[in-house]
Amino acid sequence: MPQIPINTQQITKSKQLAKEIADQVQLFINDHASVSVERSVLRLYGVDGIDHNDTPLPNRLVEILQQQGDLNGGISRPFASAMLKSGLNAQQTAEQVEQGQLKLDNIANFSSIELDNREQALALEAIKVMDRSNARKHAKIAKNPLPPQPWRYLIVATGNIYEDCTQAESAAYSGADMIAVIRSTAQSLIDYVPYGPTTEGFGGTYATQANFRIMRDTLDKASIEQGRHIRLVNYASGLCMAEIAACAAFEDLDVLLNDSMYGILFRDINMQRTFIDQHFSRLICARAKILINTGEDNYLTTADAVDNAHTVTASQLINEAMAKNAGLTDDLLGLGHAFEINPEIENAFLYELAHAELARALFPDAPLKYMPPTKYKSTDIFYSHCMDTLFNMASVMTHQGIHLTGILTEALHTPLMQDRYKSISSVNYVFNAARGLGDELEYKQNGFIVKRAQQVLDEAEALLERTKLDGLMQTIEQGAFGDIKRPMEGGKGLEGVFEKGVNYTNPVMDLLEGRS
Amino acid sequence: MKEPIKPYGDTLNDGMVQLSFTLPVENGPRAMKAAEVYVSQLNFNKISVVHAQKISDGFTYFMVYAEANPSIDYSTIEATEMEFEHMDFYTINALIKETLNRPLRVVGGTIGNDAHTVGIDAIMNMKGYNQDYGLERYPEIDADNLGSQIPCQEMVEYAVRHHADAILVSQTVTQKDSHILHLTELIDLLDKQGLRDQYLLLAGGAKISHELAIKLGYDAGFGPGTLPSQVASLLITKIIERAA
Structure with a gap:
C-alpha cells in the first residue's frame, strides 16, 4: 500500500492547506x-x-x-x-x-x-472516567480480539432498545463486527440527551446512556460467544456532540459518528455551535479512545458523486486536521466516503475504485468508513442486493476499514432480521473469496483509474486553496460542500454559544489539551 | 368477459410464488415442518421449503416455493391511475408560460419529525435525479424547498404567504405509520382553514402510492424512482384541467 501512485508532495501540500483551514477555525473555537x-x-x-x-x-x-x-x-x-x-x-x-x-x-x-x-x-x-473506559475496552479486546478489516458494520433501528438487542444478537451471529444503533429521527436537533431506557422511537432508538449500557451488555455477551470483540457504535453529531461523547465514555462505546460538517449541512445545525461542540467532543473521544466516523459520504446523496467527488476528499482532509487538533490519532479516524455513483454510468465501478484508492492513499493508517449505495438503490431488492455485492468487492479490494453493510431493502424499510442476514452473507462471501485480491493488483500508469484519482486530488487541492482564502465557514456559506448553503448565523443552536469570559474555567478541557 | 389469472412461473396458471420469511424458532426438522404448515394455511399447494437457515438463537429464515390456489378475475380489477402525459423540461416550461403567463409556484418539504430530505431533494434540488433536472432548474417554476422537519402549520403559512400553486410533501420514515399521521395532519389543517382547494397537494416517498395519496385526500402520490419531470408534468396537467 498504497496501490495507486499519487504525488506525495501534492499530498503533503494538501494536508498543509487543510491544517491551516482547521487552525483558522480553531482560533474561533478557543474563544x-x-x-x-x-x-x-x-x-x-x-x-x-x-x-x-x-x-x-x-x-x-x-x-x-x-x-x-x-x-x-x-x-x-x-x-x-x-x-x-x-x-x-x-x-x-x-x-x-x-x-x-x-x-x-x-x-x-x-x-x-x-x-x-x-x-x-x-x-x-472526569479524566479517570475516560481512562477507565479505555482500560476496560483494552481488556475486552485482549480476550476477544478485533477481527480483520474491513469491519462489518450493521445497523439496528427498531425504536425499542430491547428489540434492538435481539436484532443485534442475530447480526453478530451472522458476522457483524460493529453494531450501530440508529437514533430516533431528529434526535440530533434536540438540545438535551434523553434519559433512561427507551422502547419507542421513530426510524430508530434514542441515544441515551441507559440504552448505551443495555446494548453494550448484549454485545459483551455476543463478543464472548463469537470470540471477537463486537464494537458498539452510536451517533454524536447534532446539538449534543460533547454530551453524547461523555455518555459514551461512561458506557464503553467504541465508535461515535462525530462530524460538525454533517450537522451543519444535513441537519442545519448552526456552524459556530457545532464546531465548538465538536472540539470538546473529539477531545473526549481521543482520551477515551473512541473511534470517530465522519459523514462525507452524505455529500454524494445530495450532490453528484462524479462531479463532487473532490468535495469528499477536501472535507476528509479538513476533518482529519480538525481531529488532530483534538488529539485524535490516525487509528481513531474513520473518515467517511461512499459508493454512490449512478450505476448506469459506464465504468461506474472504475470511478468508485479510483475514489476508494485515493482515500486509501491519502489516509493509509486510518480505518476509513465506506458507505454503501443508497441514492440509486432500487425497490427491486434483488437488484439492490447485486449493487451491494459489487460494493463489497470494491471495499475488500481497496482495503477499506469500516464497511457499512448495504442492505437490500435500503429503499424500503428499516432492516428486518432476514434482510440483515442476506446482506451480511454477501459480505462474508465476497470478503472471503477476494481477501487478498487488492494485494495482487497494481493499477496501470496513466490508466483510467490512476488519472481519475489524480483529477479528484487536483480538484480537492483547488477547493482547499479557495477554502483557505475565504475561510471554512464562508466556504460552507457558499454551498461548496454537498451543494448545500448554510449561513454562519443560521441554523439551530446559535443561542447556546457564548464567548468565554476572562474568568472562564474548564479544567477538563485544560487537562485534555495538556495545559495543566 | 371474465379474465381469470393467477401467478405465472413457467406454465400458464401454475400459480408459482416465491416466499421468504423468518420464524422465531430454532432450525431443524420441526422448524421446516412448521414453515410448510404455515404456508399451507396461507392457502398454497405443493409447498417446498427449499432453504432453512439459522440466523440467530431461536430464529430461522426460510425460502419457500409454492403454488397459489386462487384465481382472480382481471376484468373486475380497477386501480386509481394517474392520467397525465410525461413531458420533457422544455415542453413543460413552454406550457406553464402559455397557460399561466407567470411562474408556477411550488413549495415543498418533509413534514413532521421526519428528517429525511432525500426524496424532496431529488425532486426539487437543481441537480434533480437520475439525469432529470430538479424543479429549481425550471425557469418557469418558482420552487422553494423548505427542507426537513417542517411543522404542518409552517408549511401552510409559507404556502399562503408565497401564493403557492402547489404543495409537495415528502415522507420517508414510515415506522408506526408516522407518514400517514403527518400527511393527514396537513390535510386536516388545510381543511380547517378552508384552504384545501387553493392548492394542488402532492405526496411523495418510498412507501407512498398514488392510491394511498388519493385516499388521504391528496391530488396525487409518487412512489420511489419518480423523476422531477413526472411531477412537473402532473402539475401543469392539473393546472390546465383546473383552468378549463
Whole structure:
C-alpha cells in the first residue's frame, strides 16, 4: 500500500492547506464555549438524572447559571463552589441546586485556592472516567480480539432498545463486527440527551446512556460467544456532540459518528455551535479512545458523486486536521466516503475504485468508513442486493476499514432480521473469496483509474486553496460542500454559544489539551 | 368477459410464488415442518421449503416455493391511475408560460419529525435525479424547498404567504405509520382553514402510492424512482384541467 501512485508532495501540500483551514477555525473555537460543552463538564463530574419535567439535571443547572447571567465564566467553578458549600457529592449537589436549596453564585465564600483544588479534583475524576473506559475496552479486546478489516458494520433501528438487542444478537451471529444503533429521527436537533431506557422511537432508538449500557451488555455477551470483540457504535453529531461523547465514555462505546460538517449541512445545525461542540467532543473521544466516523459520504446523496467527488476528499482532509487538533490519532479516524455513483454510468465501478484508492492513499493508517449505495438503490431488492455485492468487492479490494453493510431493502424499510442476514452473507462471501485480491493488483500508469484519482486530488487541492482564502465557514456559506448553503448565523443552536469570559474555567478541557 | 389469472412461473396458471420469511424458532426438522404448515394455511399447494437457515438463537429464515390456489378475475380489477402525459423540461416550461403567463409556484418539504430530505431533494434540488433536472432548474417554476422537519402549520403559512400553486410533501420514515399521521395532519389543517382547494397537494416517498395519496385526500402520490419531470408534468396537467 498504497496501490495507486499519487504525488506525495501534492499530498503533503494538501494536508498543509487543510491544517491551516482547521487552525483558522480553531482560533474561533478557543474563544467560545456552549451550553452543551458546559453540560458535558457536569456529566463528567458525575451529574446525571432528570427533574420532575424530565429535563436532565445538567440542562437545569446550566439554565440556572445562564438565567443568573453568569454563564460566560463556565459551570465548573460555580459548581465546585456549590459542592464545597454542600459537602455532598456531585449528584446530590446538583439535586439541591435544582430544588433551589443551594445557589450557584457563592464563589466569593471560598478562596481561589480552595476552588482551584476542588475543580482540579473533579477534573481528574472526569479524566479517570475516560481512562477507565479505555482500560476496560483494552481488556475486552485482549480476550476477544478485533477481527480483520474491513469491519462489518450493521445497523439496528427498531425504536425499542430491547428489540434492538435481539436484532443485534442475530447480526453478530451472522458476522457483524460493529453494531450501530440508529437514533430516533431528529434526535440530533434536540438540545438535551434523553434519559433512561427507551422502547419507542421513530426510524430508530434514542441515544441515551441507559440504552448505551443495555446494548453494550448484549454485545459483551455476543463478543464472548463469537470470540471477537463486537464494537458498539452510536451517533454524536447534532446539538449534543460533547454530551453524547461523555455518555459514551461512561458506557464503553467504541465508535461515535462525530462530524460538525454533517450537522451543519444535513441537519442545519448552526456552524459556530457545532464546531465548538465538536472540539470538546473529539477531545473526549481521543482520551477515551473512541473511534470517530465522519459523514462525507452524505455529500454524494445530495450532490453528484462524479462531479463532487473532490468535495469528499477536501472535507476528509479538513476533518482529519480538525481531529488532530483534538488529539485524535490516525487509528481513531474513520473518515467517511461512499459508493454512490449512478450505476448506469459506464465504468461506474472504475470511478468508485479510483475514489476508494485515493482515500486509501491519502489516509493509509486510518480505518476509513465506506458507505454503501443508497441514492440509486432500487425497490427491486434483488437488484439492490447485486449493487451491494459489487460494493463489497470494491471495499475488500481497496482495503477499506469500516464497511457499512448495504442492505437490500435500503429503499424500503428499516432492516428486518432476514434482510440483515442476506446482506451480511454477501459480505462474508465476497470478503472471503477476494481477501487478498487488492494485494495482487497494481493499477496501470496513466490508466483510467490512476488519472481519475489524480483529477479528484487536483480538484480537492483547488477547493482547499479557495477554502483557505475565504475561510471554512464562508466556504460552507457558499454551498461548496454537498451543494448545500448554510449561513454562519443560521441554523439551530446559535443561542447556546457564548464567548468565554476572562474568568472562564474548564479544567477538563485544560487537562485534555495538556495545559495543566 | 371474465379474465381469470393467477401467478405465472413457467406454465400458464401454475400459480408459482416465491416466499421468504423468518420464524422465531430454532432450525431443524420441526422448524421446516412448521414453515410448510404455515404456508399451507396461507392457502398454497405443493409447498417446498427449499432453504432453512439459522440466523440467530431461536430464529430461522426460510425460502419457500409454492403454488397459489386462487384465481382472480382481471376484468373486475380497477386501480386509481394517474392520467397525465410525461413531458420533457422544455415542453413543460413552454406550457406553464402559455397557460399561466407567470411562474408556477411550488413549495415543498418533509413534514413532521421526519428528517429525511432525500426524496424532496431529488425532486426539487437543481441537480434533480437520475439525469432529470430538479424543479429549481425550471425557469418557469418558482420552487422553494423548505427542507426537513417542517411543522404542518409552517408549511401552510409559507404556502399562503408565497401564493403557492402547489404543495409537495415528502415522507420517508414510515415506522408506526408516522407518514400517514403527518400527511393527514396537513390535510386536516388545510381543511380547517378552508384552504384545501387553493392548492394542488402532492405526496411523495418510498412507501407512498398514488392510491394511498388519493385516499388521504391528496391530488396525487409518487412512489420511489419518480423523476422531477413526472411531477412537473402532473402539475401543469392539473393546472390546465383546473383552468378549463
